[in-house]
Amino acid sequence: MNEKERIDFLRQEINKHNHAYYVLDTPIISDFDFDKLLYELIELEKKHPDLHDINSPTQRVGGAVLDHFQTVLHKFPMLSLDNSYSINDLKDFDTRIKKIIDIEFDYVCELKYDGVSISLTYENGKLILATTRGDGVQGDNVTENIKTIKSIPLELKGDYPDIFEIRGEVFISKSKFKTFKEKTAQQRIDKGLEPFANARNLASGSLKLLNTKEVSERPLDCFLYSLLGDKLPSKNHFYNLMKAKEWGFKVPSYIEKCKSINDVSEFVKKWEDKRSALPFEIDGIVVKINDIDLQEEIGYKAKSPRWAIAYKFQAEKAITKLNNVTYQVGRTGAITPVATLEPVSLAGTIVKRASLHNSDQIEKLGVFVGATVVIEKGGDIIPKVVSVQDEEKNLFSQQIDYISNCPSCDRKLVRNEGDAKHYCLNYLYCFPQIKARFSHFVSRKAMNIDGLGSETIELLIKNDLINNFDDLYYLKRDKLLLLGKNVEKSTVNLLNAIEKSKTVPFERVLFALGIRYVGETVAKVLANHFSSIDDIISCDDLTQVDEIGDKIAKSVKDYFCESRNIKLINNLKNIGLNFNSKNKDLKSKKLDGMKIVISGVFNLSRSELKNIIEQHSGKYVSSISKNTTFILAGENMGPSKKEKANSLNVKLMSEKEFLELLS
Numbered sequence: 315m316n317e318k319e320r321i322d323f324l325r326q327e328i329n330k331h332n333h334a335y336y337v338l339d340t341p342i343i344s345d346f347d348f349d350k351l352l353y354e355l356i357e358l359e360k361k362h363p364d365l366h367d368i369n370s371p372t373q374r375v376g377g378a379v380l381d382h383f384q385t386v387l388h389k390f391p392m393l394s395l396d397n398s399y400s401i402n403d404l405k406d407f408d409t410r411i412k413k414i415i416d417i418e419f420d421y422v423c424e425l426k427y428d429g430v431s432i433s434l435t436y437e438n439g440k441l442i443l444a445t446t447r448g449d450g451v452q453g454d455n456v457t458e459n460i461k462t463i464k465s466i467p468l469e470l471k472g473d474y475p476d477i478f479e480i481r482g483e484v485f486i487s488k489s490k491f492k493t494f495k496e497k498t499a500q501q502r503i504d505k506g507l508e509p510f511a512n513a514r515n516l517a518s519g520s521l522k523l524l525n526t527k528e529v530s531e532r533p534l535d536c537f538l539y540s541l542l543g544d545k546l547p548s549k550n551h552f553y554n555l556m557k558a559k560e561w562g563f564k565v566p567s568y569i570e571k572c573k574s575i576n577d578v579s580e581f582v583k584k585w586e587d588k589r590s591a592l593p594f595e596i597d598g599i600v601v602k603i604n605d606i607d608l609q610e611e612i613g614y615k616a617k618s619p620r621w622a623i624a625y626k627f628q629a630e631k632a633i634t635k636l637n638n639v640t641y642q643v644g645r646t647g648a649i650t651p652v653a654t655l656e657p658v659s660l661a662g663t664i665v666k667r668a669s670l671h672n673s674d675q676i677e678k679l680g681v682f683v684g685a686t687v688v689i690e691k692g693g694d695i696i697p698k699v700v701s702v703q704d705e706e707k708n709l710f711s712q713q714i715d716y717i718s719n720c721p722s723c724d725r726k727l728v729r730n731e732g733d734a735k736h737y738c739l740n741y742l743y744c745f746p747q748i749k750a751r752f753s754h755f756v757s758r759k760a761m762n763i764d765g766l767g768s769e770t771i772e773l774l775i776k777n778d779l780i781n782n783f784d785d786l787y788y789l790k791r792d793k794l795l796l797l798g799k800n801v802e803k804s805t806v807n808l809l810n811a812i813e814k815s816k817t818v819p820f821e822r823v824l825f826a827l828g829i830r831y832v833g834e835t836v837a838k839v840l841a842n843h844f845s846s847i848d849d850i851i852s853c854d855d856l857t858q859v860d861e862i863g864d865k866i867a868k869s870v871k872d873y874f875c876e877s878r879n880i881k882l883i884n885n886l887k888n889i890g891l892n893f894n895s896k897n898k899d900l901k902s903k904k905l906d907g908m909k910i911v912i913s914g915v916f917n918l919s920r921s922e923l924k925n926i927i928e929q930h931s932g933k934y935v936s937s938i939s940k941n942t943t944f945i946l947a948g949e950n951m952g953p954s955k956k957e958k959a960n961s962l963n964v965k966l967m968s969e970k971e972f973l974e975l976l977s
């Protein structure tokens with residue numbers, strides 16, 4: 315065996331042992347022997363730089379130090395899941411599904427691993443990209459960090475597709491977390507930091523580290539739970555996962571196929587009981603339709619699939635004392651009362667504050683200063699006060715007198731009919747509102763301007779360098795440097811990020827403006843419907859747009875009635891921000907205003923058909939109603955769908971007729 319052959323042999327051998335140790339949990343050789351092999355390979359690779367391979371197992375030790383992560387657009391959006399909290403919710407889910415499909419089908423139940431989601435792309439059996447979820451549309455390229463996770467294969471074995479994505483959850487097991495926390499506690503205290511509080515935060519924080527060596531020292535692991543791509547082994551989710559296991563992925567064995575929703579609830583109950591015995595944290599169960607064609611038929615909502623649901627276990631609760639109430643002013647001037655608590659440990663973190671939502675909630679809970687309260691935490695959301703334990707107040711109890719003036723600018727608060735919250739209407743001068751508007755404007759889902767954290771924004775406002783969004787685009791290097799906060803490099807990066815934001819698409823610019831009720835989804839709807847901001851401004855009745863109700867329409871109208879807002883938009887237009895929708899590949903308006911359901915099997919794939927519908931200005935909808943224009947009917951269309959179409963007088967169109975119509 316020459317040295318090149320030896321290198322190939324060692325790489326394969328080490329990959330095999332990593333798989334045995336980190337995926338199968340059954341090491342074949344001792345750590346000492348393993349280290350010997352690795353050392354030999356490192357030495358040989360040093361001797362043969364020409365044989366360098368980015369996927370060699372020696373590359374897992376880290377070493378690279380990045381200065382930022384590249385943003386990558388997801389090929390398939392990374393969706394989230396709708397939640398359910400009871401067996402009844404699951405039954406409702408089952409009923410909804412059965413309204414859409416009328417044939418027998420299987421569910422697949424999986425555990426909901428509590429970590430951070432990741433998407434891995436493999437080409438010709440090699441890991442080429444790993445991205446975080448980000449905002450679901452784009453995430454960070456964290457390939458170098460992911461490579462340090464030994465249970466993630468860098469090279470696959472067996473009959474894998476040429477190119478595919480696989481998604482999963484990076485997590486840290488309970489025991490590894492405990493050891494790591496203990497090992498690092500003193501070191502962190504010495505640095506003035508708190509010891510790590512929970513495994514999920516440690517996992518997600520680790521993926522954000524720029525020093526890969528540091529990542530390689532974190533005990534990260536990864537479970538895989540779904541495959542995406544055009545050439546998957548089958549149209550069966552469960553089978554595909556079993557194949558992924560053969561290729562070398564760590565696919566957990568806790569998954570089961572279920573024939574009925576009753577079987578699903580058995581699975582849920584079983585794991586609700588056995589949850590604490592698992593070696594890793596879970597926060598629920600995920601229920602999915604097994605058949606991928608049926609998944610497509612059932613379809614998606616804006617941010618989640620209709621064919622899957624998460625069952626969330628009861629949120630963890632804790633009891634503590636409410637010491638005080640403070641008030642926060644949000645971006646829109648909304649006031650949120652926040653309870654200051656006697657610090658208490660909840661789901662692995664120390665909680666010191668919890669939301670009380672609004673004055674009605676305070677009254678409803680009967681909460682008072684000095685009360686013993688139950689707090690609850692669900693997911694990432696800040697904890698909330700859910701009930702009061704005391705039967706009655708005592709000598710030390712103090713009633714909460716809800717504020718009547720803004721805690722920041724002292725303007726009298728207003729509460730409109732129908733609003734649960736009080737508002738400070740000092741839009742132009744109330745400092746926390748201005749600051750929050752900027753934070754929103756620069757945020758990732760909006761203009762994505764990196765390097766403008768809350769402190770820098772505060773500094774820029776206080777030094778009169780920014781007052782409205784357009785001012786950001788006139789910031790100059792020398793002025794920024796004078797602030798002393800920014801070193802040369804970060805100033806240059808900031809100015810570049812500001813410049814780059816001019817290419818952000820219209821829907822995100824619209825979202826960035828911070829118009830009340832215009833969240834990400836509404837901004838998308840408006841940008842898709844109108845071709846420019848001028849069309850939105852001049853539209854008399856926005857409620858004619860699907861999904862836009864009175865409340866949103868009024869808020870948008872009010873926003874554009876303010877001359878200062880029109881002036882701002884004109885300035886931003888002159889600066890070069892995007893206020894026009896790019897109608898992606900719009901080919902014709904032949905299907906304009908039509909709502910089309912797809913059902914059955916076709917020559918073209920479903921996603922191709924959906925694309926064609928959109929390219930010709932039509933709208934794809936997932937279920938038949940009296941508003942459906944026609945059903946694009948393929949072979950094997952279900953009998954109940956046919957019946958429904960008949961009874962509602964909705965016509966059917968074949969694939970051939972459809973394509974002829976558009977040609």
Ligand code: IVH
Pocket residue numbers: 393394395424425426427428429430431432447482483539540600619622624
């Ligand atoms: S499937 C389109 N399966 O839960 C469906 N997700 O709230 C995408 N998660 O971001 C998710 N375990 O990070 C799926 N067995 C599992 C999961 C799982 C944990 C996480 C995942 C996702 C979040 C959705």
